[in-house]
Amino acid sequence: MSASHPVDVFDLGPEHEQVVFANDPGTGLKAVIAIHSTALGPALGGTRFHPYASTADAVADVLNLSRGMSYKAALAGLDLGGGKAVIIGDPRTAKSEPLLRAYGRHVQSLGGRYYTACDVGTNSSDMDVIARECSYVTGRTVAHGGAGDSSVLTAYGVFQGMRAAATVAWGGPSLEGRTVGVAGVGKVGHHLVRHLVEAGASVVVTDVDPAAVELVRSELPAVRVVESAEALVAGGLDVYAPCALGGALTDEVVEVLSARIVCGAANNQLAHPGIEKMLEERGILYAPDYCVNAGGLIQVADELEGFSFERAQQRAAAIFDTTLMVFELAASEGVPPAIAADRLAERRMREVSRLRGMWVPTR
């Protein structure tokens, strides 16, 4: 990911539709907006505000993240393409009303081909500021029609994905009596644990932050705690749910993992390409990360129609069916589920965008 020398945008993003460098010396704004695909509709993705070491690092990150958004939105059945933006700088010192508004004017200049949202380093209040210059903003504060905390439906979607995996692994969606290990009990992990306890599962958790663990235990005393992700993975689990940083599924973890299912909220769980094959060889059913963690995207995307929690929750519930479809395609095409998910996403992008080739009167 790190690129200390400048990069060739066309080489690094050979399938990206458009990459926009937005500059405003007056406010210090340096942003890169990447539109990977608008095959299914306008590109949606958050704005990451981060002190990248170089423009090249920022470009590499935004190209990679925007591509992921295309696949996530496509598989979630949304009429949205994939995009992402990065603002180069330390949000604690560089963020200002003028800078965010300058950024908003640049997003506005793209005429709705890119919708922004929160990401690392930006929050709903920032989105409200950006929206003062721009019509294409989601992740707003609740007072401005925002969907609020997106961890609620992210966790709900992961829970649905896990039930789908249980259906394939054990013949039914029930998690009752199953031992589920949750690594990371921040906001999403905490909500997930609640769903699991309500479903009658036996839950074991771990987190580098003792306060997060304490919060879960005070609400749900039956939950067991172990001291590390290593200890969690080494113990006897039916399901492993990585809900912290990316790269949780390393060679070492997959080798010792006793779980029949991996299904969690973290992004980019596979530490490197090829891990999906190792998982399969060990008989572990992997529910692809971007398939099951799309609830948050579904939630902010719902703002575009005027947020309805019920409608968004219905859509997040459909992650159950989508995950089943991924497993079915994996079985029928003889590929790991991670590959099957990509194929389903690519198929939807290809087939739906092809339909635009048919001329119809303007709707």
Added chain:
Amino acid sequence: MSASHPVDVFDLGPEHEQVVFANDPGTGLKAVIAIHSTALGPALGGTRFHPYASTADAVADVLNLSRGMSYKAALAGLDLGGGKAVIIGDPRTAKSEPLLRAYGRHVQSLGGRYYTACDVGTNSSDMDVIARECSYVTGRTVAHGGAGDSSVLTAYGVFQGMRAAATVAWGGPSLEGRTVGVAGVGKVGHHLVRHLVEAGASVVVTDVDPAAVELVRSELPAVRVVESAEALVAGGLDVYAPCALGGALTDEVVEVLSARIVCGAANNQLAHPGIEKMLEERGILYAPDYCVNAGGLIQVADELEGFSFERAQQRAAAIFDTTLMVFELAASEGVPPAIAADRLAERRMREVSRLRGMWVPTR
């Protein structure tokens, strides 16, 4: 200009507003659209179609050219900013209807912040194709409201700039009896020679293309011909008009030049920064290239209002006044005219864009 390694867009274009990488693998389109400034209005500039050796070369060229367009439009008094685009590829083999239309969709996606036009490697017919996907196209064919051959008003504007220089050098605008050397008698140079002959000047020409010289001689037999630009410069001239490639004013040329005035149609006449001072030290009055050659831009820009040759010609005639203003500012601020032109352009961009800070009801 050449950059074999990838370049950092923010480093190379620290004052550019927006740089857009447009990619379409299906048609092979790789384009870079640079918007240097919209301080005075939407950015206008041609699309160059050229087989750049690298993306970095293309980026360096488009950043440089778009900056030049901001200054040219500002000094010409137009309500337009500066932009430019490059398409990477050999126009003889890579140009196709789908590729041009894919490019048109990208230009359309910018919502009118960038207007395109012809440049090296593209022509009016190409603009018609681009316009089938895009509302922001000038330089169209005459059948589609285009202004036609822009060399007419380019030459007219250079002639007006030369008359302004004569006013400063000799107390009046007349060029009667003056010896004017025109290097390069392609379309613009040819029109310029006609204006000069009609004004009673004694004209000497040269061109690497014998056919171009013959065309001038057959229409205007009184014109003298010399065999090279070196011979032209070495001879006795009152005015030297570079109308061919850029970089005509090298150290060597300036050292031997006998002319009192330099005023021509070529772009980027100064071979390197500092030449403007050498010219001044030798007592040569230099009419800045982008000030006097703005007639072509004025002509295509007029298409935006529905082309009127009379109105465009009136605006090109005003190059006389603008050139005088440049010389006056140069005298009052004690700087060479090239520097004075930049200052006038920057002043207009700054002052007019500041006015947008005053809120008014939408017009």
